[in-house]
Amino acid sequence: MADKKMAQLATPDAAIASYLDELLHTATSSAQVQEPEQVQPAPEPKTETRTRVREKPAEIVKPAEIVTSEPAPVIEKAPPEPPTRPDWSHGPFECLIFTVAGLQLAVPLVLLGAIHRIEEEIRPIPGSPRWYMGIRPDRDHNLRVVDTAEWIMAGRVPAGARDNYRFVIRLDDSDWGLACDDVAQSFTLKPDEVRWRTARSKRPWLAGTVIDHMCALIDVRTMAHLLVRAEREHHLDLS
Template identity: 85%
Template structure:
């Protein structure tokens, strides 16, 4: 109850900063908990000290708006997309490292209520512009915005801020949504304020989580940008499970 009162009194910027800190703490602490304890050996005169490996920051141009796409972006010719079975309905913990993270991958950053999130382009189904108001279905949870009609099928739209920041969402966050990012080939899309230019990430430029009991959709943290990297397939699976548990009639 005290946490709720503090959330209500906090400014939007403070709420976002607090949530981002918690995300980074979750990603960092889960890594530390899984690391085996290292034995410190006393150096000898012949022992050479290994040079510290310095991480090269990703040189990224200033984010620029990207055109809205209605087709799923294709992976580069040399990239190999490995298909793995979807998590079963009874699965409680996703793989610690997604299959698309085994080598360099293209990534897109988007913003939600002042919070930066990243998604791998290989699993970005499409980006749709919100041109008409998405009306909610009566009785649906706060994180479910409604259905956006599409040429092929109806897209279920998620209020992303409510889904990942429940209890800390700044007032009027939904009014700023301009785009919907479709998750892979699923029927779900994440509403967002804006999208930025894509860039290439190497696996060692992400602090990967080794435990996913809390926030299983959080694959890791992009080190240079300090933003959350979404595990798209796990996110879609969680939404399908939430739809079933809330007995939502979204057909």
């Protein structure tokens, strides 16, 4: 039976569906964890009824006040206000789907800098993390290439995924590009055809999910910002 379950999980369709389900339920699962914690203080009134029998309950009331003051920091740690939706998402927009290790991703064409074919080997950088493939030299500028599967699906990347990369998609006017297997045709997408995210505590690069196409919609500017920050944290030598 275990072998049959593993075989089912290994299929591309099952892997994609499982990954998309996890993306969609990230925010809801975190909200459900916080609610039971506020119900636990219910048994405290029992201590108050016992202290009324004695004439010196004042010393017991003070600790009760200390206990009620503890939840205050929890309110201060509440998540910040959800970010506004991208400016390109308020009306119909053109979108491009590309494939990475069996997973379909989408980017808005308005923020697609260029599509480059991988014709020469990308120059690796010694000591770089697994998600960083290296530099793609170009006449105008050098493009930093990301192993997209390692960046967004760390721990779930199938063996040999990097060998299938044939294109690099440049993110807007940044120096970063996402390696991918294949590029499909563009199509027009309406805002109500996307399940937009209102919380970005996890995977902030995910703007939403296009259910009909079974693909994740990338927030290009946020993705580029995260890559720049990761570059600084790893002190990559890109000279």
